[in-house]
Amino acid sequence: MTLSRQAIEELLRAMFPAGGEHFELRLADGEEPVSETESGGVQVRVLLLSYETDGERHIRDVKEQEVYLLNAAERADAARTTAYLRAWARALPAIGRHYGGEVDTLMPLDLFFWEALAEAGVREEADFAALFESAEWLARCCRQRERDVFADEMRYLGVGEHAEQLYSLRRPSIRLVVDAEQYVDEDDRGWQFEDVEEDDAPVGISKIGGLPDLPPGVAWPTIEEHPLSFLAQVRLADLRGLAGAEDLPDSGLLLFFYDADGRTNHDADGKWCWPARHRGGARVIHFEGDPATFVRAERPDDHRLRVFHRYTVERFDGERMMPPMESPFYDVLDDEPHDNPWFFKFSRVAETSEHDPERPIHRLLGYISELQGDPYLEAHRYSTGQDFEGGDRDGAREREILREATKWRLLLQIDSEPGDLLNQDGGYYYFLIHEDDLAARRFDRVWGIAHMH
Incomplete structure (x- = not known):
């Protein structure tokens, strides 16, 4: 009937x-x-x-x-x-x-x-x-819908034959949305909060800046006895249900520190360098346990240590991203993508993120927000000591280096805007990790890359 x-x-x-x-x-x-x-x-x-x-x-x-x-x-x-x-x-x-x-x-x-x-x-x-x-069945339906919509968009752009290749590059990302009322203005920039001794945020929450929360008895992280600046902490339980969160532990606290002054990035003669033992001055630590039982750390007695203005993370938003246009991810799809008409059509209209690009852009996973240079290539080169000959991206050796660079993943990106949080001229600080280390939860192997204008 x-x-x-x-x-x-x-x-x-x-x-x-x-x-x-x-x-x-x-x-x-x-x-x-x-x-x-x-x-x-x-x-x-x-x-x-x-x-x-x-x-x-x-x-x-x-x-x-x-x-x-x-x-x-x-x-x-x-x-x-x-x-x-x-x-x-x-x-x-x-x-x-x-x-x-x-x-x-x-x-x-x-x-x-x-x-x-x-x-x-x-x-x-x-x-x-x-x-x-069934969460699994619903997720499968949503993925297929997303794939179909993407294929339709690529056909509209005239690059439908490359839709599957391009779709394979899409990654989930998690945006950290901070309390806008806590923004500091240009005359009261975050990097000037060097005398901060207290942080009145609840212990164990997700936040950027302020003072870290550590398990009882754990000391403030250092490199060669220099205390590192605390940049962010993420309560991993806050990420449950978001696409991409499965790549991270599902509980505890993930903390991010870095060498804000670059004191450890000099050789014995005082010349600037990127010593592999310091991994760009970055340190990421995962602590198991209930973050609410941790202890607010006291600021080390080091007048050069920067303690940044604290921004509370209000929520985490999921998004899907394509790689930056100048990244090596497109090089591995095609022998000469930047010289082909299909890539020109795609790049003219493609957006790095489907989210509002208005800064600040703090994110876990996904891809970097492009500024200048290629952090993926830098992380691979610095970690292996390999040279890369400028614009020559077509030689066999160079293409292998580019291919290896695509195995690096963004773990966290922190924006310096607003209020110049990082004191680096409106730039970003990236924590990158090799995909094998991410899968094995070897967060001690991250590399820190700073890009600024």
Whole structure:
């Protein structure tokens, strides 16, 4: 029996509103929110409401969209389609949790998973519900949707034949969004907070700057007896559920230190260098345990040590990224990508990040925000002592070096803006780690790279 338009509307009205703690779906206002297409399919106009929940529920945003709900063949199997719709409505809280609980960046279409109707052998409401409540199944659907959208974009750009190659370069990244009210202005820059002795933030939270939280009895990290400046700490539990977080430990605290003055990056004659034993002056340490039980470290007695203004991380946002245009990742796709028309088309419109590029850009994983030079190539060269002949990227030796450089991963990027946090002329500090060391959790093998204007 085929489901009529009227029967579908009655079914949806019985199910809606439906949703989770921070959102719900409703049928749109007006006559006939459910309509038929010329091919016999069904479209529905729906509202997606997102809520603030500070004791009471307040509407934060409303989005309306027309969604293609069913095709003619799916309507013809009334019992199966009804089971699918009922299970989907019941599972909306689980679908919302898959997206992190809040839906500010989503449209109504993103909450519909018609892929379940393509699963052979699934007919009963309980079977559909099991799919919708499976985080693995939802993630697989979202990855395929992302791949399809990317392929469509590449075809539009005229480089569709390279879509799979380019898609293979996309990586998840996690943005650290700090409390904007804590920004310091140009006359009160972060690097001038050298007399900071206290940090009133709760112990064990994610933050940039301030004083680190260490397990009891653990000393402030040093290189050759020089205390390192504390740059950031991440409470790893805050990252759960975000794409890319699986590359990091799932608990404890990850702390980042670096040689802000470059005191250790000089040879015996006082000449600037990048000694491998210092790894660019960077130090990353992972401590297991409950960060709330750690102890706020006291500032070492070293007048040259910089203690930066503390910025509290308000939230972590997921994003997907392509590599910077001048990075070696494109070199390994093509013998001469920068000389080929397809790459020219792609590079003219491609964005390094799908997020708002407004600074500051603090991020875990993904790719660097390009400034000048190539940190991936630098990390590989400094760690191996290899030279690289300038613009010659086509020789066999040079291409092998470029290929090896792509095995380095961004672990953390800290921006100096606003307030010139790093005192380095509006630049970035990158913690990079080889993919093998990241997989083995060998954070003591990171390299620090500073880039500035």
